[in-house]
Amino acid sequence: MISTTGLTVRYGSATVLDDVSTQVRDGRLVYLLGRNGAGKSTLLRSMCGIALPVEGNVAIDGIPPGRLPAPALAIGVHLGADAAGSPSGPNPSHTGRRHLRWLAAAAGVGGNRIDPVLKRVGLADAADRRVADYSLGMRQRLGIAAALLSDPPNLIFDEPVNGLDIDGIRWLRTLLRGLADEGRAIVIASHLFEEVTRTGDDVIVIERGRKVADAPIADFIGAHEDLESAYLHLIRPTAVGSIR
Structure with a gap:
């Protein structure tokens, strides 16, 4: 399980994450949604111990990333094919x-x-x-x-679909669902709502550095037509001029 409690991260005077608490449970494929600049990548980097909080904490199966006796055995990380600072x-x-x-x-x-x-x-x-x-x-x-x-047992991915062709997307879809069904806790940042609804269990939505939703996908969609409609309904009041 991957968890955060009261997580706050600042870069200089800018607060990038503000009091974010959440859990990615074993056997769950969790998608992290939000606009560019919302704080998704920073949350993932905090979960794997790269970005350090000024307040709050992260735990991987109950242990802070920096105290894991063998981090590579506890958590697998892919922050993007060309991501600066990626462990891989x-x-x-x-x-x-x-x-x-x-x-x-x-x-x-x-x-x-x-x-x-x-x-x-x-x-x-x-x-x-x-x-x-x-x-x-x-x-x-x-x-x-x-x-x-x-x-x-725990996996973190940032936009892993980028650059994949249609065969690759179908392969990744099967891989991710299979890894979760084996009991792993998986969190993925994504903008592809179709993939989220095809394979995911839960969604976490980050807006302006704050967690504004955290729920099973079906519950999040509720009475809305689809995931996209539910997401836009949630963030639309702050849509104008909010992207950093």
């Missing part, structure tokens, strides 16, 4: 296999996990190509492979 960010001159070998050694994970995760993400045939020659979709798959390398 590859060296472009490395091959996909070498990148995962390096991560496995750093995390104390057996090298016997490398080939299975490469196969699971569809990169077995490209494992010995340089990352610099990978497409955006292939780099997304490599980042997902890195997050799965230790077979962790």
Whole structure:
């Protein structure tokens, strides 16, 4: 389980997250929704211990990220194919296999996990190509492979669909649902509402750094026509001029 309590994060004088408390429970696929600049990526970075709060706390299965005895065994993280500061960010001159070998050694994970995760993400045939020659979709798959390398019980993804073609989107849809059904706690930032309704269990909505909704998808939609309508109804009163 991934949880936050009273989480507040500031960058300089700007409050990016303000008193955010939530839980991503085991076996639940939770989508994090919000406009650009709302604080979604900062929340994910806080959950994995990269962005540090000025108030409140984060716990991974009850333990703060900085106190986990083996963080890579507790949580898998992919913050985007080209995300600065991502724990899974590859060296472009490395091959996909070498990148995962390096991560496995750093995390104390057996090298016997490398080939299975490469196969699971569809990169077995490209494992010995340089990352610099990978497409955006292939780099997304490599980042997902890195997050799965230790077979962790908790997973964090930031816009993992970006760059994937239709086959890749269908593959990812099945992968994510399967990982949650195996009992993992998964949180994903996304703008693709169709994918949210196809695979998700719960939604968390962040607006101007504050949590404004946290509910099972069906409950969030309620009497509205669909997820998009429910979301727009919620945030529309603050839509004009609010994006930072």
